[in-house]
Amino acid sequence: NTFNTSFDDADLQQKAKDHLWMHFARQSVMEDGGGVxxxxxxxxxxxxxxxxxxxxxxxxxxxxxxAGHGRRRLAEVAARQAEELAFFPLWSYAHPNAIELADRLAGYAPGDLDRVFFSTGGGEAVETAFKLAKHYWKLQGRPAKHKVISRAVAYHGTPQGALAITGIPAMKEMFEPLVPGGFRVPNTNFYRAPEHADDLEAFGLWAANRIEEMILFEGPETVAAVFLEPVQNSGGCFPPPPGYFQRVREICDQYEVLLVSDEVICAFGRIGEMFACDAYGYVPDMITCAKGMTSGYSPIGATIVSDRVYEPFKHGQASFPHGYTFGGHPVSAAVALANLDIFEEExxxxxxxxxxxxxxxxxxxxxxxxxxxxxxxxxxxxxxxxxxxxxxxxxxxxxxxxxxxxxxxxxxxxxxxxxxxxxxxxxxxxxxxxxxxxxxxxxxxxxxxxxxxxxxxx
Ligand code: PLP
The missing domain is CATH 3.90.1150.10 (Aspartate Aminotransferase, domain 1)
Known part of the structure; x- marks a missing residue:
């Protein structure tokens, strides 16, 4: 093959030490340690x-x-698309790949989740869903509905809205005050269940009912949405107990709160379905996804929205004043389509x-x-x-x-x-x-x- 296999490790380590800032990492690894x-x-x-x-x-x-590393087919799709149309924005214009990918994702998504807003990654998809939830309730004449409920130790990204609903204090303290409105409820860590430690289903109901408790405490008229991962990553994988999401759906319907399924990790096969909400039998009002959509061969994120949430934006002068230059990038969308073909073929x-x-x-x-x-x-x-x-x-x-x-x-x-x-x-x-x-x-x-x-x- 034509890959570069000889790297000057010492030179790279020196340049990294001089100029590279890693993410969520101690720079001291490069300064005082043995290198990165x-x-x-x-x-x-x-x-x-x-x-x-x-x-x-x-x-x-x-x-x-x-889909694994080193897929030549995905590299070739990216190269062909870059040559044909490297870039065009979705700001009042469209390109075929974004349209085809929106159609494809809407086809995979459950229920009436038919509308796709593209971004460049997971945090932006979450930020989009957070802003859209607030905007939706304003358009319903209910501007006080702005708070978001999420779970302890859950990670939802680094933009300040997504960070506000992240349940990891050590990631937030230095950026406070954040967007107001993030409220934390217990996650589904059954190993350390504070109640019903010997009955998974009862524990799941208990955990779901903490969401109702929080909605009632804050006032249903102030709560816009609940953001939950199907399987919570941070804390080390907490799957939902049987019945958990069914009870959460009931609660959200009863108090008119939008249910957002943050599937940035769980979508695209991680749980054996294109969208993990299908694995657990619930239909959210929005899905946020990113990571596996292209298997990483090019960055993209998406917020998939129900017909109900989209309805007020459909006609007239309403528009969602939000977007990203690179959202739904033509190369990424082409790669996503080819990646999803691989999922189906294999x-x-x-x-x-x-x-x-x-x-x-x-x-x-x-x-x-x-x-x-x-x-x-x-x-x-x-x-x-x-x-x-x-x-x-x-x-x-x-x-x-x-x-x-x-x-x-x-x-x-x-x-x-x-x-x-x-x-x-x-x-x-x-x-x-x-x-x-x-x-x-x-x-x-x-x-x-x-x-x-x-x-x-x-
Ligand atoms: N939401 C969840 C559940 C995540 O796991 C992550 C990242 O790991 C994000 C959001 C943020 O995604 P990104 O790093 O692409 O901004």
């Missing part, structure tokens, strides 16, 4: 760094590369549905290790919670967590050849979300690496 891993190439479920070492991509980049969703129980079973074998407290998730999306004492579910304190995750696990897993995430935004967890192309042999490989490293961890 520099990833140069990907193929299938593998990636290579600038020294030539190969790793298993256990996180699909960042829950993104769902049956990636079916593959996830079929193999997910095997993935779960391989990770559950790790429960024989004293440090592994819980394995949870769905589809190709799992979290492993690490505990200091399994019998009491005692978690690590902040210093211990720092030593365990940053001091040891992140490096040791990577050195052992597995790229994944050791995260402490809630209790310490290892997050796994491999490309949807992997199967039983790769599950065993992941388990083997985790077992080796976790045995040495504490």
């Amino acid at each position: 891993p520099i990833i140069t190439r990907g193929e299938g479920h593998h990636i290579w760094d600038s020294t030539g070492k190969r790793y298993f991509d256990g996180l699909s980049g960042l829950f993104v590369v769902n 049956g990636l969703n079916e593959r996830v549905r079929e193999n997910s129980p095997l993935f779960r079973a391989s990770l559950e074998r790790l429960l024989d290790l004293p440090i592994v407290g819980d394995v949870r998730g769905d589809g190709y999306f799992f979290g492993i919670e690490l505990v200091k004492d399994k019998a009491t579910k005692l978690t690590f304190d902040a210093d211990e967590s720092e030593r365990l995750l940053r001091g040891f696990l992140s490096k040791a897993l990577f050195e052992a050849g597995l790229y994944c995430r050791a995260d402490d935004r809630g209790d310490p967890v290892i997050q796994l979300a491999p490309p949807l192309t992997v199967g039983p042999a790769e599950f065993d490989e992941i388990e083997g690496i985790l077992r080796g490293v976790l045995t040495e961890a504490w």
Whole structure:
């Protein structure tokens, strides 16, 4: 092949140290540490760094590369589109790929979610949904409906609206005051259920009813929307208990609150369906999505909206004063269409549905290790919670967590050849979300690496 395989690692490390600002990361890794891993190439479920070492991509980049790395077909589609029409905005104009992709997404989306507003990523899709919810209620003559309810430890992005509804205090404190109106309710962490710890369904109803409680406390006339991920990522994968979303839908209907399904991670096969709300049998008023839509070959995001929410914008002079220069970019939209073709041709969703129980079973074998407290998730999306004492579910304190995750696990897993995430935004967890192309042999490989490293961890 024609790929560049020889990189001057020392030169790149020096330039990174001098000029690169990483996201959500300690720059001290470059200033005082041994440097930053520099990833140069990907193929299938593998990636290579600038020294030539190969790793298993256990996180699909960042829950993104769902169809796997190195797909020439997607690269060729991108190149052809860039040559034909590299750019045109959706500001009062359109281009064929955005139209075709909107049609395609509306076809996959459940119920009457028929209208698609494009952005360039997940945070913008969430920001769009937040602004649209406020605008919608204003057009209904109910301007006081502006507050948004979301869940503890949930991550919804970095724009200041999306950040306002993010439930991770450490990411928000330095930017306060944020957009007013973000209110937090409990998530569906059954492992640490404060009520009904022995009855999943009862716990789910309890968690859903906290949303009703919050709506009533704030006043239904002030609440615009509830933003929920189908499976919450931050905190380490909290799937919805049976009946949870059905009860949430009831509550939202009763108090006239819009239900937004934030599927930035969960859409496009991660849970074995194009949209994860289908996996759990609910129809939201809006879906936000991004990441897997192009499998990362080009950036795009979308907010998919119900006919009801779209209705006031349909005729006359109403317009939604919001947009992004690169929203629905022609190259990204072309790549998304081709990526979704691959999903259908290769049956990636079916593959996830079929193999997910095997993935779960391989990770559950790790429960024989004293440090592994819980394995949870769905589809190709799992979290492993690490505990200091399994019998009491005692978690690590902040210093211990720092030593365990940053001091040891992140490096040791990577050195052992597995790229994944050791995260402490809630209790310490290892997050796994491999490309949807992997199967039983790769599950065993992941388990083997985790077992080796976790045995040495504490
Ligand atoms: N919403 C959820 C559920 C996410 O997981 C993320 C990113 O991980 C976002 C929103 C923000 O997406 P982006 O990083 O593309 O802005």
